[in-house]
Amino acid sequence: MLFYFGVFTVFCLSALFAFGQLTSLWEGKFHKFEDTLYKFKILSSSKGTKYTGALFGIKANEGYDYAFKRESLEDRLFRWVGLTYKYKVGDSKFDDLVFIVSDNISLLKKLSDCPKLTSLILDIFACPDGNKLFVEKIRHGAGCLWVEFGTHGQFEQHDVQELAPKLIPLLEQLAEEIHKQPICLNSFWKKFKKYISGLLLGVSFALVIVGSVQHFSMPSAHENILVEPFWLYLHTFIFGSVGVLILAILTILTLGKKPGFHLVLSEVILIGGIGSFLMSYTQLEHINRVYDESKVEVFYVKILSKRESGTNNSQKYYLHTEGWDGNNQRQEIRVDFDIYKASSIGGELSVHQKEGKLGYRWLPRLYARNKVYYGNG
Incomplete structure (x- = not known):
């Protein structure tokens, strides 16, 4: 309940902020000529x-x-x-x-x-x-x-x-x-239209804010290892695109095809698009992991190679293993440093797998020699 109240609050504050940006005037240094x-x-x-x-x-x-x-x-x-x-x-x-x-x-x-x-x-x-x-x-x-x-x-x-x-x-x-010209009360930029524009931009900003917060609160890549992330990416693209389409249609229906309307539409699509894809990705991943009630399956696979990449401040570690669970393709798994260090080429890695609520298989636990990693499973 508190989560949804927080989301509603972010949406309202974002809408007020966006409307304020539309109606406020820029500040500068005053001079006299x-x-x-x-x-x-x-x-x-x-x-x-x-x-x-x-x-x-x-x-x-x-x-x-x-x-x-x-x-x-x-x-x-x-x-x-x-x-x-x-x-x-x-x-x-x-x-x-x-x-x-x-x-x-x-x-x-x-x-x-x-x-x-x-x-x-x-x-x-x-x-x-x-x-x-x-x-x-x-x-x-x-x-x-x-x-x-x-x-x-x-x-x-x-x-x-x-x-x-x-x-x-x-x-x-x-x-x-x-x-010398009269003010047109039906102007596109009249206050009612600005409220609508502010609301649409506010929704877009709110999607980005909520999506970003959820993204940064997600487990790191080696704490929530997806076996086949393709399906998560595909569904994120589908749901994110639907979100962008809904925002675009709402903008077209509420503002109408007026000169300059496309300037609001482009911002809604750009900002709302980022937020829509972020929200889709984080929500799908969250549902798949948190509501997963499947049993853990354990597979023992051979480590084929190891690699590390990145800079000293952001080093990433990967293990390449044999496939498992009927999949013979070589797998790449991102792990933390302890698992990487404890693993050896030709050695064995114990893989604990869950099916995922939405079918995105993931690994809550890995075991290499005497080092065990416990994830969120």
Whole structure:
């Protein structure tokens, strides 16, 4: 009961966290250019040794939520399979470069009818010289209008700040033009849709968290030796794939085919997929081992060879033996150091086998000379 309560708690907290990430605004250092307050943030690698991009934004009108981004391979792939569509304004240069993440009808119509607005957006994309930085995305949300920079190479903080005199007037003009358009209450990014997106992402995060916890609590490879792991891997693939498919279908049914919907779908598939496969593997292994009521069978097999691999900090030990239980194929068994050291080529290994609740045969105990390993059987 406590286990299921814990799982439910993780799911709820993950959903709240994911929704918070969707609705929260990035934090950065504030600076001032003439009378305009702006902020920026340098993005770096996980180790912090390399700059990977930057964010630069100004205060803008509340209530709007849209994005103009460079069309990526992912966008083209989802368009090709029919899971999203791209709105085209009729300007070939704009349409080739920009993918619009919004279904605000007023905004889309304005983009089609106003070459000045599309030209302004293209000017923002062309603001950096392109040698060090380029504009990856223009985003408006939570009362802020900002650009996300990517990089072709090394850059410094001053490279971003030097863009302020040119970039700030362009962003202010864009905010002013957009403010002339009414807020579309049926926008894809309205709050209800964000709750749904947050819930779906939360479920995906929760699957990863619960699956990881269970995976790290599993017995190590030499404490739970599967004789034929192929079937466990195959069933993990089947159940994991079904889990991913269910998440994908739920995302499609609840969010609908809207511009930018595929960005949520891709995250759900990636994160939820990892969690689904982890959960499938750990649950199948747990059921097979813990609920196994079969009798232990003992086989005596000849040790054919030994090998060790890995580094000093992560050494792994293996014994190659004859087959048993009607299987004549050579077997490889990962063992701990004591069993490995006590074993000798040509010697005998006592193998204690159980059938497994789900049919994945496993070895709860091994015996070599005077060394006995006791597993979980």
